[in-house]
Amino acid sequence: MTVLDAVLITLTGLAAGTINTVVGSGSLITFPALLALGYPPLVANVSNNIGLVPGGVSGAWGYRRELAGMRPLLLRLVPWSAAGGLLGAVLLLVLPTSVFDAVVVVLIGIALVLVLVQPRLSVRLRGRGPLAAPSRGRAAALSLGLFAASVYGGYFGAAQGVVYVALLSLLLIDDLQVANGVKNVLATVVNGVAAVTFILFAHPDWAVVGCIALGSTLGGVLGARMGRRLSPAVLRGVIVVVGVAAIVNIVLR
Template sequence: MDLLDAVAVFAAGVAAGGINTVVGSGSLITFPTLVALGYPPVVANISNNIGLVPGGVTGAYGYRRELKGQRGLLTRLATASFAGAVIGALLLLGLPPEAFDVIVVALIIIALVLVVVQPRLQKWMLRRREGEHRSHGGPALWVGVLLTGVYGGYFGAAQGILLIALLGIMLDDDLQRLNADKIVLTAVVNGTAAILFTLMWLFGRAEVDWWVVLLIAAGSTCGGLIGASVGRRIPPVVLRAVIVVVGLVAIVNLLA
Protein backbone atom coordinates (compact mmCIF):
# COMPACT_ATOMS: atom_id res chain seq x y z
CA MET A 1 0.00 0.00 0.00
CA ASP A 2 1.48 3.36 -1.03
CA LEU A 3 0.86 6.77 0.57
CA LEU A 4 -2.00 7.76 -1.74
CA ASP A 5 -3.79 4.48 -1.11
CA ALA A 6 -3.34 4.93 2.64
CA VAL A 7 -4.78 8.45 2.49
CA ALA A 8 -7.75 7.20 0.45
CA VAL A 9 -8.49 4.39 2.94
CA PHE A 10 -8.20 6.74 5.93
CA ALA A 11 -10.46 9.33 4.29
CA ALA A 12 -13.00 6.62 3.46
CA GLY A 13 -12.89 5.56 7.11
CA VAL A 14 -13.61 9.11 8.28
CA ALA A 15 -16.55 9.37 5.87
CA ALA A 16 -17.90 5.95 6.86
CA GLY A 17 -17.66 6.67 10.59
CA GLY A 18 -19.58 9.91 10.17
CA ILE A 19 -22.20 8.46 7.82
CA ASN A 20 -22.78 5.42 10.06
CA THR A 21 -23.46 7.73 13.00
CA VAL A 22 -25.89 9.93 11.08
CA VAL A 23 -27.76 7.61 8.70
CA GLY A 24 -25.97 4.25 8.35
CA SER A 25 -24.52 2.63 5.19
CA GLY A 26 -20.96 3.90 5.70
CA SER A 27 -19.64 0.59 4.36
CA LEU A 28 -20.82 1.74 0.94
CA ILE A 29 -17.90 4.17 1.11
CA THR A 30 -15.12 2.00 2.57
CA PHE A 31 -15.90 -1.32 0.88
CA PRO A 32 -15.96 0.05 -2.71
CA THR A 33 -12.79 2.04 -1.98
CA LEU A 34 -10.95 -1.13 -0.94
CA VAL A 35 -12.27 -3.08 -3.95
CA ALA A 36 -11.20 -0.25 -6.27
CA LEU A 37 -7.70 -0.40 -4.75
CA GLY A 38 -7.47 -4.08 -5.66
CA TYR A 39 -8.34 -5.88 -2.44
CA PRO A 40 -10.27 -9.17 -2.82
CA PRO A 41 -13.94 -8.59 -1.85
CA VAL A 42 -14.00 -10.96 1.14
CA VAL A 43 -10.72 -9.55 2.53
CA ALA A 44 -12.04 -6.02 1.97
CA ASN A 45 -15.30 -6.86 3.76
CA ILE A 46 -13.65 -8.49 6.78
CA SER A 47 -10.97 -5.80 7.17
CA ASN A 48 -13.58 -3.07 6.77
CA ASN A 49 -15.83 -4.66 9.38
CA ILE A 50 -13.07 -4.81 11.99
CA GLY A 51 -11.91 -1.28 11.22
CA LEU A 52 -15.35 0.27 11.66
CA VAL A 53 -15.79 -0.97 15.24
CA PRO A 54 -14.11 2.06 16.92
CA GLY A 55 -16.34 4.39 14.89
CA GLY A 56 -19.40 2.72 16.40
CA VAL A 57 -17.99 3.22 19.90
CA THR A 58 -17.28 6.94 19.39
CA GLY A 59 -20.65 7.41 17.69
CA ALA A 60 -22.43 5.85 20.70
CA TYR A 61 -20.41 8.09 23.02
CA GLY A 62 -21.51 11.12 21.02
CA TYR A 63 -25.16 10.08 21.47
CA ARG A 64 -24.81 9.24 25.19
CA ARG A 65 -27.52 11.75 26.18
CA GLU A 66 -30.05 10.05 23.92
CA LEU A 67 -29.10 6.65 25.37
CA LYS A 68 -30.09 7.52 28.94
CA GLY A 69 -32.84 5.29 30.33
CA GLN A 70 -32.57 2.70 27.55
CA ARG A 71 -30.32 0.10 29.17
CA GLY A 72 -33.04 -2.54 29.57
CA LEU A 73 -34.26 -2.28 25.98
CA LEU A 74 -30.76 -2.28 24.52
CA THR A 75 -29.62 -5.20 26.67
CA ARG A 76 -32.51 -7.30 25.36
CA LEU A 77 -32.03 -6.30 21.72
CA ALA A 78 -28.24 -6.63 21.92
CA THR A 79 -28.67 -10.39 22.44
CA ALA A 80 -30.44 -10.54 19.07
CA SER A 81 -27.72 -8.46 17.41
CA PHE A 82 -25.04 -10.71 18.90
CA ALA A 83 -26.70 -13.94 17.74
CA GLY A 84 -27.39 -12.55 14.27
CA ALA A 85 -23.82 -11.31 13.88
CA VAL A 86 -22.42 -14.75 14.72
CA ILE A 87 -24.68 -16.41 12.14
CA GLY A 88 -23.85 -13.84 9.45
CA ALA A 89 -20.10 -13.98 10.08
CA LEU A 90 -20.10 -17.79 9.98
CA LEU A 91 -21.99 -17.67 6.67
CA LEU A 92 -19.35 -15.31 5.27
CA LEU A 93 -16.52 -17.59 6.36
CA GLY A 94 -18.30 -20.82 5.40
CA LEU A 95 -19.56 -19.98 1.94
CA PRO A 96 -17.14 -19.98 -1.03
CA PRO A 97 -15.59 -16.59 -1.93
CA GLU A 98 -17.23 -16.88 -5.35
CA ALA A 99 -20.63 -16.87 -3.64
CA PHE A 100 -19.78 -13.62 -1.87
CA ASP A 101 -18.88 -11.97 -5.19
CA VAL A 102 -22.40 -12.70 -6.43
CA ILE A 103 -24.34 -12.15 -3.20
CA VAL A 104 -22.65 -8.85 -2.35
CA VAL A 105 -23.75 -7.26 -5.63
CA ALA A 106 -27.37 -8.04 -4.72
CA LEU A 107 -26.80 -6.73 -1.18
CA ILE A 108 -25.30 -3.48 -2.46
CA ILE A 109 -28.29 -2.98 -4.76
CA ILE A 110 -30.64 -3.58 -1.82
CA ALA A 111 -28.60 -1.17 0.29
CA LEU A 112 -28.71 1.54 -2.39
CA VAL A 113 -32.48 1.17 -2.72
CA LEU A 114 -32.80 1.53 1.06
CA VAL A 115 -30.65 4.66 1.01
CA VAL A 116 -32.85 6.22 -1.69
CA VAL A 117 -36.21 5.31 -0.12
CA GLN A 118 -35.19 6.08 3.47
CA PRO A 119 -37.16 9.40 3.66
CA ARG A 120 -40.39 7.71 2.54
CA LEU A 121 -39.65 4.81 4.88
CA GLN A 122 -39.39 7.20 7.81
CA LYS A 123 -42.66 8.96 6.90
CA TRP A 124 -44.38 5.61 6.61
CA MET A 125 -43.14 4.42 9.99
CA LEU A 126 -44.22 7.69 11.61
CA ARG A 127 -47.73 7.23 10.21
CA ARG A 128 -47.77 3.65 11.51
CA ARG A 129 -46.74 4.84 14.98
CA GLU A 130 -49.28 7.68 15.17
CA GLY A 131 -51.63 7.28 18.12
CA GLU A 132 -49.92 4.12 19.39
CA HIS A 133 -47.46 3.44 22.17
CA ARG A 134 -44.80 0.75 21.90
CA SER A 135 -42.27 0.59 24.72
CA HIS A 136 -40.43 -2.66 23.95
CA GLY A 137 -41.48 -3.96 20.52
CA GLY A 138 -42.14 -7.51 21.67
CA PRO A 139 -40.81 -10.73 20.10
CA ALA A 140 -41.32 -9.40 16.57
CA LEU A 141 -38.75 -6.64 17.14
CA TRP A 142 -36.26 -9.11 18.63
CA VAL A 143 -36.56 -11.37 15.58
CA GLY A 144 -36.23 -8.38 13.25
CA VAL A 145 -33.06 -7.24 15.01
CA LEU A 146 -31.73 -10.82 14.81
CA LEU A 147 -32.24 -10.93 11.02
CA THR A 148 -30.65 -7.50 10.65
CA GLY A 149 -27.70 -8.82 12.64
CA VAL A 150 -27.33 -11.73 10.21
CA TYR A 151 -27.25 -9.22 7.34
CA GLY A 152 -24.72 -7.06 9.20
CA GLY A 153 -22.48 -9.97 10.13
CA TYR A 154 -22.34 -11.08 6.50
CA PHE A 155 -21.88 -7.71 4.80
CA GLY A 156 -23.11 -4.76 6.85
CA ALA A 157 -23.80 -1.92 4.42
CA ALA A 158 -27.10 -0.18 5.23
CA GLN A 159 -27.81 -2.35 8.27
CA GLY A 160 -28.22 0.97 10.12
CA ILE A 161 -30.99 2.01 7.74
CA LEU A 162 -32.71 -1.34 8.24
CA LEU A 163 -32.47 -0.93 12.01
CA ILE A 164 -33.74 2.66 12.18
CA ALA A 165 -36.75 1.70 10.06
CA LEU A 166 -37.43 -1.38 12.18
CA LEU A 167 -37.07 0.48 15.48
CA GLY A 168 -39.22 3.33 14.24
CA ILE A 169 -42.03 1.00 13.25
CA MET A 170 -41.94 -1.11 16.41
CA LEU A 171 -41.15 1.48 19.10
CA ASP A 172 -42.76 4.73 20.22
CA ASP A 173 -39.83 7.07 20.77
CA ASP A 174 -38.00 10.13 19.44
CA LEU A 175 -36.06 9.52 16.23
CA GLN A 176 -32.81 10.80 17.75
CA ARG A 177 -33.13 8.25 20.57
CA LEU A 178 -33.90 5.56 18.00
CA ASN A 179 -30.81 6.62 16.06
CA ALA A 180 -28.75 6.23 19.23
CA ASP A 181 -30.17 2.71 19.66
CA LYS A 182 -29.25 1.97 16.05
CA ILE A 183 -25.65 3.05 16.63
CA VAL A 184 -25.30 0.77 19.67
CA LEU A 185 -26.85 -2.26 17.98
CA THR A 186 -24.75 -1.91 14.81
CA ALA A 187 -21.68 -1.58 17.03
CA VAL A 188 -22.65 -4.87 18.73
CA VAL A 189 -22.99 -6.56 15.33
CA ASN A 190 -19.70 -5.19 13.99
CA GLY A 191 -17.87 -5.87 17.25
CA THR A 192 -19.13 -9.46 17.47
CA ALA A 193 -18.25 -10.19 13.85
CA ALA A 194 -14.84 -8.54 14.32
CA ILE A 195 -14.02 -10.79 17.28
CA LEU A 196 -15.05 -13.86 15.32
CA PHE A 197 -13.05 -12.80 12.25
CA THR A 198 -9.98 -12.14 14.40
CA LEU A 199 -10.23 -15.58 16.03
CA MET A 200 -10.57 -17.20 12.60
CA TRP A 201 -7.54 -15.23 11.40
CA LEU A 202 -5.51 -16.55 14.35
CA PHE A 203 -6.41 -20.10 13.31
CA GLY A 204 -5.67 -19.41 9.64
CA ARG A 205 -9.34 -19.55 8.61
CA ALA A 206 -9.73 -15.91 7.54
CA GLU A 207 -7.56 -13.33 5.78
CA VAL A 208 -7.28 -9.83 7.25
CA ASP A 209 -5.24 -6.84 6.06
CA TRP A 210 -4.29 -5.19 9.35
CA TRP A 211 -2.95 -2.02 7.73
CA VAL A 212 -6.39 -1.49 6.24
CA VAL A 213 -7.96 -2.21 9.62
CA LEU A 214 -5.69 0.33 11.32
CA LEU A 215 -6.39 3.09 8.79
CA ILE A 216 -10.16 2.56 8.77
CA ALA A 217 -10.18 2.32 12.58
CA ALA A 218 -8.35 5.64 12.90
CA GLY A 219 -10.59 7.28 10.31
CA SER A 220 -13.88 5.88 11.64
CA THR A 221 -12.96 6.94 15.20
CA CYS A 222 -12.67 10.53 14.01
CA GLY A 223 -15.71 10.17 11.78
CA GLY A 224 -17.88 8.83 14.60
CA LEU A 225 -17.15 11.90 16.73
CA ILE A 226 -17.67 14.25 13.79
CA GLY A 227 -20.93 12.55 12.84
CA ALA A 228 -22.28 12.85 16.38
CA SER A 229 -21.44 16.55 16.62
CA VAL A 230 -21.83 18.11 13.17
CA GLY A 231 -23.01 15.32 10.89
CA ARG A 232 -26.67 16.15 11.50
CA ARG A 233 -26.11 19.45 9.67
CA ILE A 234 -25.03 17.79 6.42
CA PRO A 235 -27.95 17.78 3.95
CA PRO A 236 -29.29 14.22 3.73
CA VAL A 237 -29.68 14.61 -0.03
CA VAL A 238 -25.93 15.18 -0.40
CA LEU A 239 -25.10 12.14 1.71
CA ARG A 240 -27.47 9.93 -0.25
CA ALA A 241 -26.10 11.14 -3.58
CA VAL A 242 -22.52 10.35 -2.57
CA ILE A 243 -23.47 6.92 -1.22
CA VAL A 244 -25.40 6.00 -4.37
CA VAL A 245 -22.57 7.07 -6.70
CA VAL A 246 -19.95 5.15 -4.71
CA GLY A 247 -22.21 2.10 -4.50
CA LEU A 248 -22.77 2.08 -8.26
CA VAL A 249 -19.00 2.27 -8.80
CA ALA A 250 -18.62 -0.73 -6.49
CA ILE A 251 -21.15 -2.73 -8.50
CA VAL A 252 -19.34 -1.93 -11.76
CA ASN A 253 -15.98 -2.95 -10.25
CA LEU A 254 -17.35 -6.23 -8.87
CA LEU A 255 -19.08 -7.14 -12.12
CA ALA A 256 -15.92 -6.29 -14.07
Protein backbone atom coordinates in the same frame (compact mmCIF):
# COMPACT_ATOMS: atom_id res chain seq x y z
CA MET B 1 0.36 -0.31 0.81
CA THR B 2 1.61 3.00 -0.55
CA VAL B 3 1.39 6.29 1.34
CA LEU B 4 -1.28 7.49 -1.09
CA ASP B 5 -3.32 4.33 -0.53
CA ALA B 6 -3.05 4.80 3.24
CA VAL B 7 -4.28 8.39 2.99
CA LEU B 8 -7.18 7.42 0.72
CA ILE B 9 -8.25 4.53 2.96
CA THR B 10 -8.08 6.73 6.06
CA LEU B 11 -10.21 9.39 4.37
CA THR B 12 -12.78 6.81 3.31
CA GLY B 13 -12.79 5.54 6.90
CA LEU B 14 -13.46 9.10 8.06
CA ALA B 15 -16.39 9.40 5.65
CA ALA B 16 -17.72 5.96 6.61
CA GLY B 17 -17.54 6.68 10.34
CA THR B 18 -19.45 9.92 9.85
CA ILE B 19 -22.08 8.37 7.59
CA ASN B 20 -22.53 5.33 9.83
CA THR B 21 -23.32 7.57 12.78
CA VAL B 22 -25.75 9.76 10.85
CA VAL B 23 -27.28 7.42 8.26
CA GLY B 24 -25.84 3.93 8.61
CA SER B 25 -24.33 3.00 5.25
CA GLY B 26 -20.63 3.71 5.65
CA SER B 27 -19.48 0.41 4.17
CA LEU B 28 -20.77 1.61 0.82
CA ILE B 29 -17.87 4.08 0.95
CA THR B 30 -15.03 1.95 2.31
CA PHE B 31 -15.80 -1.41 0.70
CA PRO B 32 -15.83 -0.26 -2.94
CA ALA B 33 -12.79 1.93 -2.28
CA LEU B 34 -10.86 -1.14 -1.13
CA LEU B 35 -12.03 -3.08 -4.18
CA ALA B 36 -10.87 -0.24 -6.43
CA LEU B 37 -7.43 -0.40 -4.78
CA GLY B 38 -7.18 -4.09 -5.66
CA TYR B 39 -8.05 -5.87 -2.42
CA PRO B 40 -9.97 -9.18 -2.78
CA PRO B 41 -13.65 -8.89 -1.74
CA LEU B 42 -13.37 -11.17 1.30
CA VAL B 43 -10.22 -9.44 2.61
CA ALA B 44 -11.81 -6.05 1.97
CA ASN B 45 -14.98 -7.05 3.82
CA VAL B 46 -13.36 -8.45 6.96
CA SER B 47 -10.75 -5.67 7.16
CA ASN B 48 -13.44 -3.05 6.68
CA ASN B 49 -15.62 -4.61 9.38
CA ILE B 50 -12.85 -4.65 11.97
CA GLY B 51 -11.72 -1.12 11.13
CA LEU B 52 -15.21 0.35 11.50
CA VAL B 53 -15.73 -0.93 15.06
CA PRO B 54 -13.87 1.98 16.76
CA GLY B 55 -15.96 4.40 14.71
CA GLY B 56 -19.12 2.71 15.93
CA VAL B 57 -17.97 3.08 19.53
CA SER B 58 -17.22 6.79 19.13
CA GLY B 59 -20.51 7.36 17.33
CA ALA B 60 -22.52 5.54 20.00
CA TRP B 61 -20.76 7.56 22.70
CA GLY B 62 -21.62 10.75 20.85
CA TYR B 63 -25.31 9.83 21.06
CA ARG B 64 -25.20 9.11 24.79
CA ARG B 65 -27.73 11.87 25.57
CA GLU B 66 -30.32 10.27 23.28
CA LEU B 67 -29.61 6.92 24.94
CA ALA B 68 -30.54 8.13 28.43
CA GLY B 69 -32.99 5.65 29.93
CA MET B 70 -32.51 3.14 27.10
CA ARG B 71 -30.44 0.63 29.09
CA PRO B 72 -33.33 -1.81 29.80
CA LEU B 73 -34.27 -1.80 26.12
CA LEU B 74 -30.68 -2.33 25.02
CA LEU B 75 -30.27 -5.23 27.41
CA ARG B 76 -33.22 -6.92 25.69
CA LEU B 77 -32.11 -6.19 22.14
CA VAL B 78 -28.32 -6.62 22.28
CA PRO B 79 -28.42 -10.45 22.61
CA TRP B 80 -30.46 -10.71 19.38
CA SER B 81 -28.02 -8.46 17.56
CA ALA B 82 -24.98 -10.31 18.91
CA ALA B 83 -26.38 -13.72 17.93
CA GLY B 84 -27.28 -12.52 14.45
CA GLY B 85 -23.90 -10.88 13.94
CA LEU B 86 -22.11 -14.07 14.94
CA LEU B 87 -24.18 -16.18 12.54
CA GLY B 88 -23.58 -13.74 9.69
CA ALA B 89 -19.83 -13.73 10.29
CA VAL B 90 -19.70 -17.52 10.35
CA LEU B 91 -21.68 -17.72 7.10
CA LEU B 92 -19.19 -15.36 5.47
CA LEU B 93 -16.28 -17.58 6.51
CA VAL B 94 -17.77 -21.00 5.70
CA LEU B 95 -19.43 -20.22 2.38
CA PRO B 96 -17.18 -20.33 -0.72
CA THR B 97 -15.63 -17.02 -1.78
CA SER B 98 -17.47 -17.33 -5.10
CA VAL B 99 -20.76 -17.15 -3.20
CA PHE B 100 -19.74 -13.85 -1.62
CA ASP B 101 -18.63 -12.47 -4.98
CA ALA B 102 -22.08 -13.22 -6.40
CA VAL B 103 -24.18 -12.22 -3.40
CA VAL B 104 -22.40 -8.94 -2.61
CA VAL B 105 -23.82 -7.28 -5.74
CA VAL B 106 -27.34 -8.14 -4.60
CA LEU B 107 -26.59 -6.98 -1.05
CA ILE B 108 -25.30 -3.62 -2.25
CA GLY B 109 -28.35 -3.24 -4.46
CA ILE B 110 -30.69 -3.95 -1.54
CA ALA B 111 -28.73 -1.52 0.62
CA LEU B 112 -29.09 1.23 -1.98
CA VAL B 113 -32.84 0.68 -2.19
CA LEU B 114 -33.07 0.95 1.60
CA VAL B 115 -31.11 4.19 1.56
CA LEU B 116 -33.38 5.64 -1.14
CA VAL B 117 -36.68 4.73 0.57
CA GLN B 118 -35.59 5.92 4.02
CA PRO B 119 -36.84 9.52 3.54
CA ARG B 120 -40.38 8.40 2.68
CA LEU B 121 -40.44 6.05 5.64
CA SER B 122 -39.13 8.75 8.00
CA VAL B 123 -41.81 11.24 6.88
CA ARG B 124 -44.56 8.71 7.55
CA LEU B 125 -43.13 7.81 10.94
CA ARG B 126 -42.79 11.43 12.07
CA GLY B 127 -46.50 11.93 11.56
CA ARG B 128 -47.42 9.17 13.98
CA GLY B 129 -48.06 9.61 17.67
CA PRO B 130 -45.95 7.99 20.42
CA LEU B 131 -46.16 4.24 20.70
CA ALA B 132 -47.38 2.50 23.80
CA ALA B 133 -45.57 -0.44 25.35
CA PRO B 134 -45.12 -2.97 22.56
CA SER B 135 -47.46 -5.92 22.34
CA ARG B 136 -46.07 -9.44 22.39
CA GLY B 137 -46.49 -9.70 18.66
CA ARG B 138 -44.73 -6.42 18.02
CA ALA B 139 -41.92 -7.31 20.44
CA ALA B 140 -41.45 -10.68 18.74
CA ALA B 141 -41.42 -9.05 15.30
CA LEU B 142 -38.82 -6.54 16.47
CA SER B 143 -36.59 -9.24 17.96
CA LEU B 144 -36.75 -11.47 14.89
CA GLY B 145 -36.31 -8.50 12.56
CA LEU B 146 -33.25 -7.31 14.43
CA PHE B 147 -31.83 -10.83 14.41
CA ALA B 148 -32.28 -11.11 10.63
CA ALA B 149 -30.81 -7.64 10.06
CA SER B 150 -27.88 -8.57 12.28
CA VAL B 151 -27.19 -11.73 10.29
CA TYR B 152 -26.98 -9.49 7.25
CA GLY B 153 -24.81 -7.07 9.24
CA GLY B 154 -22.34 -9.77 10.24
CA TYR B 155 -22.18 -11.03 6.66
CA PHE B 156 -21.82 -7.71 4.86
CA GLY B 157 -23.34 -4.84 6.85
CA ALA B 158 -23.86 -1.94 4.43
CA ALA B 159 -27.11 -0.13 5.33
CA GLN B 160 -27.85 -2.39 8.30
CA GLY B 161 -28.29 0.82 10.29
CA VAL B 162 -31.08 1.90 7.94
CA VAL B 163 -32.85 -1.38 8.63
CA TYR B 164 -32.42 -0.96 12.39
CA VAL B 165 -33.86 2.56 12.38
CA ALA B 166 -36.81 1.42 10.26
CA LEU B 167 -37.59 -1.50 12.59
CA LEU B 168 -37.17 0.49 15.79
CA SER B 169 -39.24 3.42 14.50
CA LEU B 170 -41.97 1.22 13.08
CA LEU B 171 -42.36 -1.09 16.06
CA LEU B 172 -41.16 0.70 19.18
CA ILE B 173 -39.55 4.19 19.23
CA ASP B 174 -41.27 7.27 17.84
CA ASP B 175 -38.31 9.66 18.27
CA LEU B 176 -36.02 9.05 15.30
CA GLN B 177 -33.00 10.56 17.04
CA VAL B 178 -33.41 8.10 19.91
CA ALA B 179 -33.87 5.29 17.38
CA ASN B 180 -30.66 6.41 15.69
CA GLY B 181 -28.79 6.30 19.00
CA VAL B 182 -30.04 2.78 19.69
CA LYS B 183 -29.11 1.85 16.12
CA ASN B 184 -25.52 2.98 16.71
CA VAL B 185 -25.21 0.71 19.73
CA LEU B 186 -26.74 -2.34 18.03
CA ALA B 187 -24.67 -1.92 14.86
CA THR B 188 -21.50 -1.61 16.95
CA VAL B 189 -22.36 -4.83 18.79
CA VAL B 190 -22.86 -6.67 15.50
CA ASN B 191 -19.63 -5.34 14.02
CA GLY B 192 -17.76 -6.10 17.23
CA VAL B 193 -18.92 -9.72 17.38
CA ALA B 194 -18.15 -10.19 13.70
CA ALA B 195 -14.76 -8.51 14.13
CA VAL B 196 -13.74 -10.93 16.92
CA THR B 197 -14.77 -13.83 14.68
CA PHE B 198 -12.76 -12.47 11.75
CA ILE B 199 -9.70 -11.80 13.91
CA LEU B 200 -9.75 -15.40 15.15
CA PHE B 201 -10.58 -17.22 11.91
CA ALA B 202 -9.93 -14.93 8.93
CA HIS B 203 -6.95 -13.04 7.54
CA PRO B 204 -7.59 -9.30 7.59
CA ASP B 205 -5.12 -6.81 6.19
CA TRP B 206 -3.99 -5.05 9.36
CA ALA B 207 -2.65 -2.00 7.54
CA VAL B 208 -6.12 -1.48 6.08
CA VAL B 209 -7.71 -2.10 9.47
CA GLY B 210 -5.50 0.52 11.09
CA CYS B 211 -6.24 3.18 8.48
CA ILE B 212 -9.99 2.62 8.57
CA ALA B 213 -9.98 2.49 12.38
CA LEU B 214 -8.24 5.85 12.61
CA GLY B 215 -10.54 7.48 10.09
CA SER B 216 -13.76 5.93 11.40
CA THR B 217 -13.02 6.91 15.01
CA LEU B 218 -12.71 10.55 13.99
CA GLY B 219 -15.72 10.16 11.72
CA GLY B 220 -17.85 8.82 14.56
CA VAL B 221 -17.08 11.92 16.60
CA LEU B 222 -17.81 14.21 13.66
CA GLY B 223 -21.01 12.36 12.82
CA ALA B 224 -22.36 12.72 16.35
CA ARG B 225 -21.47 16.43 16.58
CA MET B 226 -22.10 17.68 13.06
CA GLY B 227 -24.20 15.05 11.31
CA ARG B 228 -27.55 16.69 12.00
CA ARG B 229 -26.34 19.83 10.20
CA LEU B 230 -25.55 17.95 7.00
CA SER B 231 -28.11 17.53 4.26
CA PRO B 232 -29.42 13.94 4.29
CA ALA B 233 -30.08 14.28 0.56
CA VAL B 234 -26.40 15.01 -0.08
CA LEU B 235 -25.31 12.04 2.03
CA ARG B 236 -27.73 9.71 0.27
CA GLY B 237 -26.56 10.99 -3.10
CA VAL B 238 -22.93 10.20 -2.27
CA ILE B 239 -23.88 6.75 -1.00
CA VAL B 240 -25.91 5.90 -4.10
CA VAL B 241 -23.18 7.07 -6.49
CA VAL B 242 -20.50 5.10 -4.67
CA GLY B 243 -22.74 2.05 -4.36
CA VAL B 244 -23.57 2.00 -8.06
CA ALA B 245 -19.86 2.40 -8.82
CA ALA B 246 -19.18 -0.61 -6.57
CA ILE B 247 -21.69 -2.75 -8.43
CA VAL B 248 -20.23 -1.75 -11.79
CA ASN B 249 -16.70 -2.43 -10.50
CA ILE B 250 -17.61 -5.92 -9.24
CA VAL B 251 -19.51 -6.86 -12.40
CA LEU B 252 -16.69 -5.74 -14.69
CA ARG B 253 -13.86 -7.13 -12.53
